[in-house]
Amino acid sequence: MPPMTVPASGLTNRRADRASNAIPRGSFRPDIEGLRAVAVLVVVLFHANTPGVEGGFVGVDVFFVISGFLVTGILWREAAAADTVGLIRFYGARARRLLPAAGVVVVATAIGAATLLPPLQARQVLGDGIASALYAGNYRLALRGTDYLAGDTLPSPFQHFWSLGVEEQFYLLWPVLIAVTAWFARRRRIGSAAVSPYLIVLAAVAALSFTISLIWTRTLPPWAYFSLPTRAWELGIGGMIALSAGAWSRLPKAVGAPAGWIGLAVIVAACTQLNGKTPYPGTAALLPILGTALVIISGCGETRFGVGRGLALPAMRAIGRVSYSWYLWHWPVLLLAPRVLGHQLGRGGSMAAVTMAGGLAMLTLWLVENPVRFAAPLRGSAARSLACGGAITAVAGGVALMLLVLAPVPVGRGAAAAALTLATAAPSAAPSTDSRDATVRQLTEQAQAAVAASAEIQAVPSNLTPSLADAPGDKAGVFVDGCVRSWREVGQPECASGDPDSATTVALVGDSHAAMWHPAFEPIAAQRHWRLETMAKVTCPLLDLPITSPYLGREYTECEQWRGQILTRLRAERPRLIVVSMSRRYGADFGFVSYDQAWVDSLNHLVGQLRATGAAVLVLGSIPDPHTTVPVCLSEHIDNAAACTPARPVAVNDAGIADEQAATTAAGGQYADLTPLFCTAARCPLIIGDNLVYRDDNHLTVSYARTLGPVIAALADRALANG
Template sequence: MNTVASPERRRRSGNRPPAGVQPAETRFRADIEGLRAVAVLAVVLFHAGVPGIDGGFVGVDIFFVVSGFLITGLLWRNVATTGHVGLAEFYGARARRLLPAGCIVLVATAIGSALLLPPLQARAVLGDGIASALYVGNYRFALHGTDYLAADAPPSPFQHYWSLGVEEQFYLLWPALIIGVAWLVRRRSRRLDADETPSTTPYLIVLAVVAAVSFAVSLDWTRTLPPWAFFSLPARGWELAAGGLVALSVRHWQRLPSVVAAAAGWTGFALIVVACFRLGETTPYPGTAALVPVVGTVLVIGAGCSAPRLGVGRSLSLRPMRAVGRVSYSWYLWHWPVLLLAPIVLGRSLDLTDRLAMVMVSAGLAGLTLVLVENPVRFAAPLRRSASRSLVLGGAVTVIAVCAALVLLVARPVPVGHGAAAAALTVSAPAGSAPPAVDPRDAAVNDMTAQVQAAVAESAGLQSVPSNLSPPLADAPPDKPEVFVNGCVRSWLEVGQDECASGAVASPTTVALVGDSHAAMWAPAFESAAEQKQWRLETMGKVTCPLLDLPLTSPYLGREYTECEQWRGEIVDRLRTERPRLVVLSMSRRYGADFGFTVYGQAWLDSLTRLVTELRATGAAVLVLGPIPDPQSTVPTCLSAHLDEATACSPPRPVAVNDAGVAAEATATAVGGGRYADLTSLFCTTERCPVIVGNDLVYRDDNHLTLEHAQALSPVVAALADRALAPG
């Protein structure tokens, strides 16, 4: 995030343009300093959860436009006065301005995270810190956001560094583009006289093309790759380019009549306010919605070039606004880690008053950073006189930040259980025959369920995490069944379903496992059962897409989930055509109101009955798997902080299981002619739902089973499917 040109910089004598050259903007812009105050206030109040400021995240867009304006103006003045860009001086100035404060906050955040966060989470956060120190954290966050199974992970204390990554990448690419255009201009035109005015037109054309391409990418990725649209330079570059276009067209803005300029400035400010109050976290962003704050900022900056007497710039230039603007960079850096780490320090969640207090704490830290770090380094005469010293300083503080995070990684080793080794969970088929009055399939299910129940009861009081935990805590997050990576589970934007067969693929008995990721997590269990029972298993899944015919909004996409609706229709048609012997339905019960319906509500239950009836009409038996308990935490992370108190991560049964909802689903399934499997007894005692059973880690995250535990339950799953396949 750049700063406005300082009075000291304006007094430097070597950069006076030749006669006739119209500089991009040379005077100190107090209104831009005030505009930075608007941007940072929007961001920090949004993150503090102040009611009404649902679109405060647009403050980052304001920063981008401001940076584009200031940096492009600086580069153009270099080209106009000297014919080239002084790269060493340019990057030295950026290093003095951004890196010392950024690295100090980064190191402090890394230390706080290492001390306060659970070890497993701390290690992931320190990885974010290293990426942020190298200014590529935005791409790490984009990759993380694209991983469905990581979508519910808590935010990183370094996540706000993504915007600094975008700007630093812009600083690397834009000077090279300016140099390239300047070279082409020299090649294609005659030598300019000393007093002849260089034209901004070639630069305007190139920057306009860059903006148009980036905006097109933003529109496409907002629809198809939302994390990449939000975090990456290709989708955000047009916002910086918009500021650059203003810088290259200053002379046109300066010619605006005072009344027109004032109206334009106030209109722009109104657009910024509208964006802060009318946009929200469900708005597909950036996309077309980002035009509102970007155009608003362009109008405010452009109108300020004319400096109308009654313009918005007069208000933005007031002392309080400028004071906030001066600390905006450090305040932006400090506020997010303070808000995230404060609940851990205080031992409780923060209410609005607490969050506002933390905002003020971060403002105090920002003031200290400005006085003790930013200004002394930025204006140090030995550094300002030497670009090489400035660059060495930037490199040194970056190395220190990276090394600090690496040292902390070593200091927070991979958490490993050190309790006594536990016996593996083994489930075996009943040894004897069932009594004549009992259906042998019922007897098999009851017998194997009892075996699991005994293991669950034995593990319910477990305190120390077993040394032979399977999978180990650090290996749990990537512990995905193959169906999540081979295309059997369709991602958000994918439709259709390729053949995904396993088991005895030539068998005439086909079992279809269908649903969202909670169906796919059972794939290892059904694959083992299919091999044993000689079934052909077809897995058909799509993330956050239950097969129930409910209107569905995707919080990930920020819109109606049309891909889910299309996929549902394709899968139901395929099941009608292929007519499997058994259809196994499973789905998450963690859908909230933001998806457009309520789990266990009447619409949910009626849809379940309709679906079961429809599938039964194909001649298939239908087995609906009940929910697994909700562990109420990211289990590997929780256990990493409670290696000797595993019960702290095992929720009480009434919290983890909605028994009334399960009973209602069982009734709805029976009405449709299907069978329902209440799985609660496989996971819980009457009081608690342990997250370790035997030596199995039950959950890989906050709602999916580990591959190992699903496989351990395969005999029970096979018995449930056998019973559902039985005639009558």
């Protein structure tokens, strides 16, 4: 995050002298430089997975308060002295200070990503680099985080640039607000030294921002975390301290000294007590903000035994001086180092990586930051400073764009694979139970033969469907038309397909793993003249289990409410067949574990409830877990698909499937073990025939779901007949 130095030279005109009665003259604050060191250290330790610093992300909040304090002080002193703000001069100084180091890191990270990352991931990261160069990466992340379908996206080496985006947007807007306030005060003939108009405006902005933050933390967590509207209050708190610094400087030493130590203790408490499950920012952000405010307030006065003495130690100030560059370098080094070394970093490796990033930060400070920042031709001209900043931004964004254009789109180079088509002989006029079983067996055997033939595929076929580049977007329409309910949505709109006017209803119910089967069921429903109702909600199995959402960081009340609504609706609508499907990747973070006894018992109870509606019940077994983001992995191993293929014991829980089958059968339902459609006895290939099986790390492509349509149809027919 950008350090900032308040000019040592005071204002000399009469207005400035009056202003200094309200706000102390601009002077260097060594304690704030040391506080910046605290902020960067906790962020770096957090990203290095250091035990005990699970809340180290609050270091960014500390930076925000510091920036708000320093920027507001600079701007108000200028407004008080000249009744206006020199916007061009301010923007030029910010460009000279911030853009050179950021530009160097953007270029270096873009080159590293293009060189080291799998092609598909590299293209995504280079897009992040362009957004980061333009300081809009925070909104790109907010949009991506809002899309639950992007939940499997790998971390980006540019992800940490979100906070720079927030600050740059603040730097762009806040001077204009100060200038407008100065103009209003001048029109109202309010004394130029009066801070009240600025305090009122800033307090109003901070109050509105805090309110939005509280609401969005619950309803739109990614936007709450990454956007300026929800973070502006943190910068505003620093600004209000700057506007009232004169009053704080008169605090008794007996109050000021302990306040600073308490503030530091509160920051430490936030780092150690908060964690990734804490809804954030919300009210939790008050901890680091309050702590930082107390430390800054304490330093406004002379306190012999205050925390500022410790923060001003040479070692702390040295870290504070490189904090901006260290923040920029540490995250890409942490993410790209494993690609260089060929293995994951352990705790020691992570510490070595951030230490190396610290070395790069010092070089950047000496060779880039300071030379540009103190260059006389630039310091003497705001226009030249802005031109320099614009050129740096253009070069950084241009390099990322050029690499994106040059980055190869991964395309299979192997021999074209034969298309997989499952088919049976025409059914008899009066099919029997035995004939239906025979149809399921026949289709399953065809699929098994294709799986076996594909198990040893090396080069990705040239006719892969969908292509690796198109795979992430290869999802059923129900994921984007509101049929699949997102985290905070409850209720279920009418999502009828097939033959919507039919009297025979088939309900496809569950989480996103139910919805991914919609492309298989939709043509079946059209052929059989069924009304297909899709009822699905993300990470919400229909099982009656207490559930916590790691995404929301709290009890998943929306899921519990949705389950009740769906069961009520099923009892009212009484479909002929209810097909239940869900992911089996639920772990302790959700409050239960797939296949454990509570899961199996709940499945037995659910099937009994659904059977009581009069419907036949078909439970679809799990699909294998590939344990990798499949398109990305294959893009890196375009000539050796087997390198990404999981062994069956890793991908499939045979014991859990057997337990589920027994529980389903005992409750009167029917269970479909789907493993033979995906795996041999040894492996679970990721390409079957010409089909890419997965579009991400756990969902089927539309193509493979449709390919399996005939066997799914046979399973549904058998369930209806036996129900």
